[in-house]
Amino acid sequence: MFLFKNYVGEFTFNKPSKLLTNKEWEIVFLIMAGLSEKEIAKKVNRTIRTVKFHKSNILQKNDCTTTREFIMLAKEHKWQFYIPPIFVKIQYIIE
Template sequence: MTTIYLAEDQEMLNSALTTILNLEDSFEVVGSGLDGETALAEIIRCKPDLAVLDIEMPKMTGLEIAQQLRILKIPTKLIILTTFAREGYFQQALANQVNGYLLKDSPSEELIESIYRVLRGETVFSPDLVRSVLSAEKNPLTNREMEILFSIHSGASTAEIAKQVFLSEGTVRNYISSILSKTGTRTRIEAINVAKKNGWLA
């Protein structure tokens, strides 16, 4: 039996998806959360085989949950399910090693098939999302730079980031200098604002 956790802040959709997934004989939804902090705590506690995460939720986004789970080395496979086909969100998802990224308007059959594919070790991205990303203005930051900028956005200090990504503080500062240069900004806050404006950060 595959255990699944569902994080979705729209209560009606949360309930509907829980029902749909539980109809599969080999799936068991072991929990669902309406906000990010609750979802993260429960995923850490029950360590499901797979979690389906919405991006925009109260208290913590699905991308922030993914980042924390990867830092903690929780082996749960992750599928992002969202209405947003933004290039920046997609880059963050890649940086946090999600296993799937699907749009909410996809048929439920596609979600179920994607879950089976992810459980087999595949990585699944919505074709509509990929087309949207390819046509969008490109983010100049590397995956590592996005990971560091995401940590800055989460409130982490240079020392804390260094521990999270297993680099020296000096190397992290070099990455931050590169981020400021590429975004044409002078401060971390300005860089975050530019990234938000362009959809690179939630």
């Protein structure tokens, strides 16, 4: 659970839909985090060209023509609360 402004939400580790591939969901996560294509490429260790390819597929599969339009759609579906497993770091706190 988390608090953000006046919103209480819950993160999920289950893919919101089977519409996108695992790699595309990773790109969605980073888009929703506000990263640029260059920053995304660095995070996922891919070229900008590859990131643009995935992003183009994401927009096409969701019938969106712009990133802004996709972000609005993603927020409607609450996709910003999905965290791909690759970005989860398990830590143990021992006191």
